[in-house]
Amino acid sequence: MTGGPLVEIRKVSHAFGGHRVLDEISLNIEPGSYTVLLGPSGSGKTTLLSIIGGFLHPDEGSILIRGGDVTNAPPARRPTATVFQDYALFPHLTVGNNVGFGLRMRGMPRARRMARVREALAMVGLADAIGKRPHQLSGGQRQRVALARALVVEPAVLLLDEPLGALDLKLRRQMQDELKALQKRVGTAFIHVTHDQEEAMALADHCVVMNNGHIEDQGPAERVYARPASRFSATFMGEST
Numbered sequence: 409m410t411g412g413p414l415v416e417i418r419k420v421s422h423a424f425g426g427h428r429v430l431d432e433i434s435l436n437i438e439p440g441s442y443t444v445l446l447g448p449s450g451s452g453k454t455t456l457l458s459i460i461g462g463f464l465h466p467d468e469g470s471i472l473i474r475g476g477d478v479t480n481a482p483p484a485r486r487p488t489a490t491v492f493q494d495y496a497l498f499p500h501l502t503v504g505n506n507v508g509f510g511l512r513m514r515g516m517p518r519a520r521r522m523a524r525v526r527e528a529l530a531m532v533g534l535a536d537a538i539g540k541r542p543h544q545l546s547g548g549q550r551q552r553v554a555l556a557r558a559l560v561v562e563p564a565v566l567l568l569d570e571p572l573g574a575l576d577l578k579l580r581r582q583m584q585d586e587l588k589a590l591q592k593r594v595g596t597a598f599i600h601v602t603h604d605q606e607e608a609m610a611l612a613d614h615c616v617v618m619n620n621g622h623i624e625d626q627g628p629a630e631r632v633y634a635r636p637a638s639r640f641s642a643t644f645m646g647e648s649t
């Protein structure tokens with residue numbers, strides 16, 4: 409592997425129906441970092457994350473992962489995995505089969521698959537839940553299963569789109585601590601979308617403030633909070649959710 413950035417976003421622009429929602433975004437993601445894309449609703453965060461994950465291809469610009477151009481590659485051809493707000497677990501499958509689904513699709517033999525699944529569930533503190541079904545779990549536990557399912561394929565980058573958005577505030581704060589600890593433990597780069605300033609402060613090594621399709625400010629979370637680089641950033645960081 410080269411010593412450069414893990415993900416390079418180069419002058420990415422995208423429009424929906426003539427409305428430009430990303431305007432020449434350039435951003436580097438460093439290996440092992442926890443990056444938070446923070447901004448108000450409609451600022452373009454999810455669109456950018458979808459472009460990194462390959463669910464959407466940009467009108468202009470390029471995406472490089474480990475130096476390779478993946479701009480037009482589908483999600484399955486990228487070293488990425490995504491966790492969505494609504495978990496999207498299969499209700500009829502056990503937790504173990506939910507987590508092992510991607511490995512099964514890739515043709516991994518059962519014995520190896522089960523070992524990897526157990527490891528991933530242990531990582532999120534749910535080793536005992538392997539035979540349960542999603543409806544038997546709490547919201548926080550379901551989100552942990554979704555995390556295990558994403559991490560089991562050993563992605564180079566984990567993409568999280570408002571992953572805690574469906575949880576109540578108390579659980580949300582608790583899961584933030586868990587997410588941060590998990591990221592440091594596995595060492596995978598995380599890119600996490602949120603509109604919640606407190607969540608960004610709790611999680612980010614690198615905080616990227618977005619507004620109206622462009623980057624207002626970026627840097628270490630403490631710096632972005634204490635010394636915002638723009639008027640928008642100062643106002644937005646001062647608002648509570």
Ligand code: ADP
Binds near residue numbers: 451453454456
């Ligand atoms: P955020 O994640 O910051 O809330 P989004 O990336 O979801 O922002 O949206 C940015 C803008 O693009 C918004 O104005 C939104 O309405 C628009 N948009 C997002 N997805 C679509 C789509 N599939 N079709 C049309 N407009 C969209």
